[in-house]
Structures are given as C-alpha cells and as structure tokens.
Amino acid sequence: MAIETSASVSDENSSHLQKASVQDAGPAPLDASKLKITLTQSPKALVPPEQLRFGHTFSDHMIFAAYDPVTGWSAPEIKPYAPLTLDPSSSCFQYCTNVFEGLKAYVGPDGTPRLFRPELNMRRLERSVARFALPPFDGDEVLKLIKRFVQIDARWIPAVPGHGLYLRPTVIGTRTAINLTASESAILFVIASPTGPYFPQGLRPISLLAVSDCVRAWPGGTGSDKVGGNYAPIILPQQLAAKQGYDQMLWLFGEDNRVTEAGIMNFFVVVTREDGDGLDVITAPLDGTILPGVTRASCLSLASSPAFQKEQSLRLHTHERVFTMADLVQWSAQGRLVEALSVGTAAIIASVSKIGWKGKDITLPAYEAGLGPVGMALREKVVAIQEGREEWEGWGVACD
C-alpha cells in the first residue's frame, strides 16, 4: 500500500511563509522541509551480502527534485526507485552537464546508520554544480534528505563488516535545446546501492599499469571536480590495462611523469625515511589534476595525528607533494617502498602489489593480511569510525 505523507510539521509553517516571500523574489531554493514521501507498494527482495556486486543492486526508493528556471527547486521527494523520462535533446545526453557524488551509509553494532564525513561530499557537490553552471542548492538540504532516505531504506544496509549502502547523489542538466549554454533546468536525484567490497577479491592487493600516453586530467580542466565526463574517457585505457593483466591504471601527468591517481581512486605511497625517523606517507597535491577525495583527506588527517600514531605505534610524516615514476623506481631500488595504497569511498583503502612501467614491474612488499602496516592501521580505523565503533572528530554522522 502506498503511503503518502509530508515531512512538514505544523510548527514549520511560519518558516515556510517566510520562504514563500523570498520565492517571490526568485526561484525557490531546495528545501528539505518540503519533503514528500511516497513509499513503495512492492518492496524488493534483499540480495544476500555475499552475492552483492558493487553497484548492481538498488534499494527501494530514491530522492528526486527538479529545478525549473522560473519556479526553482520542486518540493523534494523520496519515492519508489523509478526511471527518468527526458527529452532526447536534454543537456545531460548532449553536453554531459552531469555531476555526482559517492558516499556510504554504514551500520555497526549499535544498529544506527551512519554516514562518513558527508559534509565533505556536499561541499564538493556544490563545487561541481557551480563548475558546470547548474542550478545551485544548499548541500546541507541534500544531506537532510539523504539522512531521511537512509532511515527509510535502512534494511538495505548489509550488517556485515566492510559492507555499506553506497549513495549516489547525481545532478543532471535537463535543458531541451542544443545550442551550447548553461542548463537552466536540472534534476537532482540520489539512488542507493547495497555493497560489499569494491574489489571482489576483498583485501587482495591490486596491480596498476602506469602509462604516460593517456592523461586523466590537466590544470585548467575538471580533474578536481566530480563530474561525469571525467569517467567515460578512462574506460578504454582501463580495458587496455586489463588486457595486459593489470587491475587498474596509474595515471601520470607531465613530462616528468608525476604520479596522480590510481584508477578512480587517490594514491598514496609509504616510504621509509632516510633519517630513520619512521615513514613518509606521500600523496599528490591538489593542483587541479587530483580529485580531493574524502578518504584521501581522512587518511592524511589520521596519519598526521599524534593520537593515531601513538595508538598504532607508528611514526608517520605526511606530505602532499609532487612525486614521479622516477621517485618510485628509486625508492623501490633502495628498498624503501613499504606500501602503495589506492584510497576512495568505494574500496576504502586497497593495497597495490605491483606497478607496471615501461615493460617492467615495480614490485611492492607482500603482506599476509593483504595490507601493510600503514594501510591496515588506516583502514581499520576508518572502518571503525564508519561503523560507529569508534568516535573520531565527529566524522561518523548518525542518520537520526
């Protein structure tokens, strides 16, 4: 049975009136307090956690709101997962005015669904939307909608460590004319996919192929924004890497072959310091060619935290700096390359076994647990925070 209800309550009426008068001056802003909820009449059967493949299953509902240049954002809805119907001239098909985010809801021993630093995703979404001149909104309103959505579809969060409900906020331009200009109409939607480990092999390390003739991003482009058009171009290079027996690409930039990202994840190396004072944890700087990942920022923050280092008995020095393939070759030859890590929301933290480069492999140390000392410490800490087993600087945000 469909249940239609409004999330508005009577004591919010006065603020609605205030907003109505603001609307007279322009298009309505996105307003989570206007949420309309329509529950599905036919809930789907859950997929057993061990059968989940990343991104193949979707939950019962979705968030939906549409922007019209005159009236502004529609009252947001949570409604049954459903197709979109769009004119073939729509900007999203023609000019790819499409941006997205990825974040996960986790459930831990206390049964409360939690998001991991979702405000970082909302800020990045706002930036991506601005980069493509799409209709703006306050990401905090989206976050309110997501929290409610996660509550409604909480049964879809697999209660298995390392599993979560992957949330995909998406904004697409829906202007129906093919002269190139900003899409003054748009749709915001959020879908949710229950997921186990991104790589089916779990913590088995991945292999990377470094190439210099395909370039993911460049200064003055969109490499630091989470826009859909950054992804289609990397499918073919990824296929070529797979044909050579590697799991993912290692993206390079510039004549000096700077290391930038790995596949669709940020990339770290852990290097023994020459002065004997522990380990350097190094990742590329945010120079416009790097996506400012939430997991990247969290790894940098944890690794530079004295409390984390003390707890894990690690001595770490973090660096956001340019490093090149020549550096990797040298560190490997010197026996100083302790770990290489791919980090991102989907796979969290994955270890790298080898990096193909100019017909040879840079081989990383193998660890029985699948991750080395730094990767394992970071991963376990991040997962503990995600699942609410540990509190850390407010990173775990309960959906309540």
Add this chain to the structure above:
Amino acid sequence: MAIETSASVSDENSSHLQKASVQDAGPAPLDASKLKITLTQSPKALVPPEQLRFGHTFSDHMIFAAYDPVTGWSAPEIKPYAPLTLDPSSSCFQYCTNVFEGLKAYVGPDGTPRLFRPELNMRRLERSVARFALPPFDGDEVLKLIKRFVQIDARWIPAVPGHGLYLRPTVIGTRTAINLTASESAILFVIASPTGPYFPQGLRPISLLAVSDCVRAWPGGTGSDKVGGNYAPIILPQQLAAKQGYDQMLWLFGEDNRVTEAGIMNFFVVVTREDGDGLDVITAPLDGTILPGVTRASCLSLASSPAFQKEQSLRLHTHERVFTMADLVQWSAQGRLVEALSVGTAAIIASVSKIGWKGKDITLPAYEAGLGPVGMALREKVVAIQEGREEWEGWGVACD
C-alpha cells in the same frame, strides 16, 4: 493517422536470411534495411525561418535504435519525436558515455535535400564510439537511416539561403550499474532541428577572449573526439568571457600559448606573406587537442585547390601548424593579419572582429560584408555546394 510500414522489400529477404545466420554467431549489427517507420499522428506547426533560434525547435520524427549485449542492435526505427525513459543508474547520466555528431541537410533551387560530406561525420562518430568502448556499428548504415529521415522530415528544411536542418546523431550508454566499466548497452538516436544562422547577428563578426588558465583539451585526452564531456566544462569559461563582453573563448594550450580552437569551432587565421606571394591560411594541427572538423577539412581543401584559387582570384598557401598568441600579436603589429575565422558545421564560417588577450585587444580588419576576402570566398563556395548550386568533388550528397 499512424502509418506503420517496413522499408524492407521482398527482394531483400534473401540478404536478411544471410544476416540472420550471421547473427547466430553474435549480436546483430545495425542494419538499415530493417528500418521500421511510424509516422506521427500530429505533425507540428513549422516555425517561420526568421523566428528560428539555433537548436530550439525539433522536427516531427527521430531515428532510434537500441543495443542489447545479447541480441545486438534492434531494428532501427524512424518514429515520432519522443522522450527517452532510462534508469537513473544509467551510464549516460553517471559516467557520460555519450558521443554525438552534428551535420546539416540543405535544400537548394532544385528542391533536393542534400547532406554535406556526411561520410566524414560517420567516420568520426565511429571513432568517438570506439573511444568510449560503446557498442560499435557501421556508420554507413546510420547514413542510410539519416537520408530516409531527411526525406520524411524534408518540410522542416527552411528553403532560405544559409538555413538548414541540423541533424544530431547521438549515442548514449545505457548500462544500469554504477561500477565503472564499458557500457555494454546503448541507444543511438538522431534528432533534427531546423536552423538559421548560428549567431543571431548573422555575418556580424564575433569577438573572442583568449585565456590561458582554462584549457579545453590535452594530448592523451579526448579533444580530438566529439564526446559530450568535452562540452560541459566550457560553459562556465564561456559565461566569464560573455561577462567581459566577448562572444566566445579562444582556447590556448601549453606554456607557449598555442592557439587551438574558438568556442566550439575550429580557428583559422589569414596572414599576408612576407614574400608577397599571396596569403597564408593557417590552422592548428590535429595533435589530439583539436577536433577534426568537417568544415575545417573543407576549408583547407578548398583553399589549397588551384581551381578554387583561380576562380576566386586568390593566391593561398594552407598550413596546419602550431601558432601562438605571440604570433598573432606580431602579425597584427606588422599589419599582416588579414582575417581570423571560426569555422564549424553550426555557424559554417564566421569572421572574428577582435581577440582579447592580457587586457588588450588584437583588432582584426573590418569588412563591410562582414567577412574578408578569404572567409567570404570560402563561405560562399561551401554554401553553394551545400545547397546543390555547385558540384564539388562529391561533397554534396543528395538524400534520394
């Protein structure tokens, strides 16, 4: 009244049977001979040519075919223009696995609709599809469908010089899972928009703003393919140019500020030679940062043709070579900069009045007709070929 008919005729049955046996070995190829035509029950009212804005009006019908990884390409359809219904997880929204083409149908004094060098668009479409690992097809089959489509919607071609029916073949990925990999399903569609001059001011020259901090394309990227994701990133820079009073961007590349493209068009300069032997016609080389435009190729071909030069009383030397903002500044200072031209399917050939660079303007000579000697000769020749008033190397392809 809806008319459903099949373009197949009985004497094609034997080749159909042959193809059926080929299909047993794999997914069906795109096959124009399987075309199904459904005419609209409610033809739209034509828009008077003088009221047409580029890309805002669409004709009565569209071409549609879908690819399924098991069965292959569906029998293509020409059917009433209609929205697409797609799952929100579709690759086209999420990862922008979308490519397109632009070509025009023209009608001249003989009343026959003609396409301009459409085989070049079909080859480029095939390359774009391969670049994004989308399901392949034979572009010649698409061209057969387009010819039939143009016949059916011929009343939408404005019979006014400089007007045409802009055709937009589009291929979008329709895979419904959000792990990043090739979209093994897709939709091919073609829509048509009757159009007058791209720039509402007609032949009035356009102004360009050259900037070095926004970069359209990069070697190893997708700048030489006609993929949707190349376009969304240039909307915001274009808005910033407009705020400074310029019509379009002039895109640069590299530390030496090489001139690459203008807005969404290829770019030429015409320079008086120092040896007195006529004019140099210069455009950037196809180094991966330049779209290999059909109008670009046609201008190069015409300008290097002795027959064209003789007919137009012009002495021209064509060059595909790197040139920089410093070159433009120098040629301008020397009084040698005769013309700058933006060329592309939508606007054909447009003249440039000035180029903003580092707070100053490079001013181009003004011509009463709106185009200088080379731009006008090229434009008039191209339009004459497009409208079938002149025959040139088979460039005008009749839709019959």
